[in-house]
Amino acid sequence: xxxxxxxxxxxxxxxxxxxxxxxxxxxxxxxxxxxxxxxxxxxxxxxxxxxxxxxxxxxxxxxxxxxxxxxxxxxxxxxxxxxxxxxxxxxxxxxxxxxxxxxxxxxxxxxxxxxxxxxxxxxxxxxxxxxxxxxxxxxxxxxxxxxxxxxxxxxxxxxxxxxxxxxxxxxxxxxxxxxxxxxxxxxxxxxxxxxxxxxxxxxxxxxxxxxxxxxxxxxxxxxxxxxxxxxxxxxxxxxxxxxxxxxxxxxxxxxxxxxxxxxxxxxxxxxxxxxxxxxxxxxxxxxxxxxxxxxxxxxxxxxxxxxxxxxxxxxx
Amino acid sequence: xxxxxxxxxxxxxxxxxxxxxxxxxxxxxxxxxxxxxxxxxxxxxxxxxxxxxxxxxxxxxxxxxxxxxxxxxxxxxxxxxxxxxxxxxxxxxxxxxxxxxxxxxxxxxxxxxxxxxxxxxxxxxxxxxxxxxxxxxxxxxxxxxxxxxxxxxxxxxxxxxxxxxxxxxxxxxxxxxxxxxxxxxxxxxxxxxxxxxxxxxxxxxxxxxxxxxxxxxxxxxxxxxxxxxxxxxxxxxxxxxxxxxxxxxxxxxxxxxxxxxxxxxxxxxxxxxxxxxxxxxxxxxxxxxxxxxxxxxxxxxxxx
Numbered sequence: 277x278x279x280x281x282x283x284x285x286x287x288x289x290x291x292x293x294x295x296x297x298x299x300x301x302x303x304x305x306x307x308x309x310x311x312x313x314x315x316x317x318x319x320x321x322x323x324x325x326x327x328x329x330x331x332x333x334x335x336x337x338x339x340x341x342x343x344x345x346x347x348x349x350x351x352x353x354x355x356x357x358x359x360x361x362x363x364x365x366x367x368x369x370x371x372x373x374x375x376x377x378x379x380x381x382x383x384x385x386x387x388x389x390x391x392x393x394x395x396x397x398x399x400x401x402x403x404x405x406x407x408x409x410x411x412x413x414x415x416x417x418x419x420x421x422x423x424x425x426x427x428x429x430x431x432x433x434x435x436x437x438x439x440x441x442x443x444x445x446x447x448x449x450x451x452x453x454x455x456x457x458x459x460x461x462x463x464x465x466x467x468x469x470x471x472x473x474x475x476x477x478x479x480x481x482x483x484x485x486x487x488x489x490x491x492x493x494x495x496x497x498x499x500x501x502x503x504x505x506x507x508x509x510x511x512x513x514x515x516x517x518x519x520x521x522x523x524x525x526x527x528x529x530x531x532x533x534x535x536x537x538x539x540x541x542x543x544x545x546x547x548x549x550x551x552x553x554x555x556x557x558x559x560x561x562x563x564x565x566x567x568x569x570x571x572x573x574x575x576x577x578x579x580x581x582x583x584x585x586x587x588x589x590x591x592x
Numbered sequence: 593x594x595x596x597x598x599x600x601x602x603x604x605x606x607x608x609x610x611x612x613x614x615x616x617x618x619x620x621x622x623x624x625x626x627x628x629x630x631x632x633x634x635x636x637x638x639x640x641x642x643x644x645x646x647x648x649x650x651x652x653x654x655x656x657x658x659x660x661x662x663x664x665x666x667x668x669x670x671x672x673x674x675x676x677x678x679x680x681x682x683x684x685x686x687x688x689x690x691x692x693x694x695x696x697x698x699x700x701x702x703x704x705x706x707x708x709x710x711x712x713x714x715x716x717x718x719x720x721x722x723x724x725x726x727x728x729x730x731x732x733x734x735x736x737x738x739x740x741x742x743x744x745x746x747x748x749x750x751x752x753x754x755x756x757x758x759x760x761x762x763x764x765x766x767x768x769x770x771x772x773x774x775x776x777x778x779x780x781x782x783x784x785x786x787x788x789x790x791x792x793x794x795x796x797x798x799x800x801x802x803x804x805x806x807x808x809x810x811x812x813x814x815x816x817x818x819x820x821x822x823x824x825x826x827x828x829x830x831x832x833x834x835x836x837x838x839x840x841x842x843x844x845x846x847x848x849x850x851x852x853x854x855x856x857x858x859x860x861x862x863x864x865x866x867x868x869x870x871x872x873x874x875x876x877x878x879x880x881x882x883x884x885x886x887x888x889x890x891x892x893x894x895x896x
Contacts, residue, residue, distance in 0.1 A: 303739060419864070423863035423864035424863075425815045427822045427838060428852070429856075435846070525728065533823065548825075560735055571722065
């Protein structure tokens with residue numbers, strides 16, 4: 277177990293390092309000179325730039341140094357949480373990203389909890405009589421959910437529930453009620469996947485000998501499920517939950533843009549549109565880094581619950 | 593992980609001929625597949641069947657409701673929505689198709705090679721797959737747009753970076769199972785080259801599940817293309833695709849709700865048809881080796 281954790285941690289650090297290099301270096305391969313990009317972002321448009329000003333900005337930001345040196349400087353500051361200033365509003369990037377990450381995390385958590393609450397009972401219902409009519413109705417409806425684009429449901433939901441019925445606020449992030457609409461739209465796709473995994477894992481569990489044994493001891497189906505089935509069936513569901521949580525953190529860009537939610541997705545989107553390089557770099561590092569950390573923790577947790585994984589690990 | 597402890601001992605390849613297998617298709621494959629073929633035919637024939645030029649403006653007749661003259665109404669510039677849906681679909685569907693082809697071929701080959709070669713290569717590749725699993729797709733695309741600028745090519749690259757991983761996982765699982773077969777041992781004993789074994793023995797067995805996965809991924813990619821175009825990061829004006837049409841329509845949503853309903857419905861129906869086709873194909877295959885299908889719950893593994 278200890279060896280497993282050490283291996284995963286080393287891999288985690290290596291990936292984080294690779295991501296930080298990519299996040300920092302990639303923008304330099306794009307079109308345009310960073311110094312000009314900074315000026316454009318500050319002034320908000322194409323202007324005839326004075327070469328002397330460009331040169332001054334280049335020196336001020338250390339852009340005349342070789343890229344590896346710039347990277348080390350950036351990393352040195354980044355480790356202490358200093359990611360520089362935003363090109364557009366000159367606020368510290370660390371603060372911007374951290375605040376936005378909090379909002380995105382809440383939104384993702386709300387959507388996934390909602391998805392789990394609906395998916396798990398339905399998945400169990402489908403698994404109890406797998407192959408039956410109820411099962412095939414649930415499975416087919418799930419396929420429909422996977423095919424629903426969020427950026428279509430979101431405007432339609434806004435139109436119906438906010439503008440026509442007036443039940444919910446159309447957009448913004450002011451009261452707890454404003455979470456409802458975006459979270460409901462965002463929960464549908466994870467719901468479909470969570471349901472699929474709950475069903476598959478429940479079917480496997482129901483076929484295992486210990487369930488038959490419990491039933492033959494005279495335990496009712498409900499009690500068998502509660503005492504023996506659920507816990508085992510939930511392990512893959514929890515794994516998928518955290519994978520989705522990690523993926524949704526930065527993946528809800530379109531929902532955040534539509535509903536005007538100040539989360540990381542929208543911050544990144546605006547940073548890209550405005551060529552705000554420090555925000556893009558820190559945002560990529562934060563989202564991907566957090567996603568990798570969550571996945572590593574999931575892996576370790578999974579191995580702790582299911583030591584069989586470790587056997588495969590040392591062989592492979 | 594999802595279907596642990598299935599019937600390991602069941603034969604991988606049934607004695608049925610390919611034709612006999614095709615005849616046993618699930619209804620979902622037939623319905624979804626037929627609809628998808630219909631969509632493709634419509635999109636290919638667009639230049640001949642579109643009732644109006646998709647770029648033709650008619651400012652006197654803007655935001656017109658659906659009628660006999662304009663099947664789905666007109667947009668804020670008086671352009672015919674039906675013609676624009678057809679024209680836009682050519683972009684949306686072709687980008688998704690190219691991305692699925694690229695990722696399907698590379699992912700399948702990498703997965704097969706990884707499982708056949710094993711060792712450090714396999715270990716590294718699977719770690720890479722794990723790492724990419726954590727990358728939110730739209731975020732990668734945002735980053736690429738920042739670096740490369742928006743457009744058709746950027747979209748395809750963005751969709752391909754992490755899109756190959758489900759194929760690699762699937763083919764790897766199938767190959768590991770095939771590795772234990774007697775005929776592989778026989779081929780090795782005869783001195784067949786690694787590539788020969790992969791192409792002659794491994795890939796033909798993997799093709800069914802990979803095809804099913806391809807359909808499911810196609811639906812996913814179609815939605816992601818729309819997502820990026822909606823954000824204005826995909827197809828650029830004056831060209832337009834379903835996602836970009838949706839974004840444009842949102843400004844006129846209250847006056848002309850059909851502007852929002854129609855393009856979204858086009859994405860939904862097309863994505864649904866391929867998802868059904870993939871699901872049905874997987875079910876039909878599932879009657880053979882249930883152990884191989886849907887065994888790996890990844891983020892974009894479809895619900896079965």
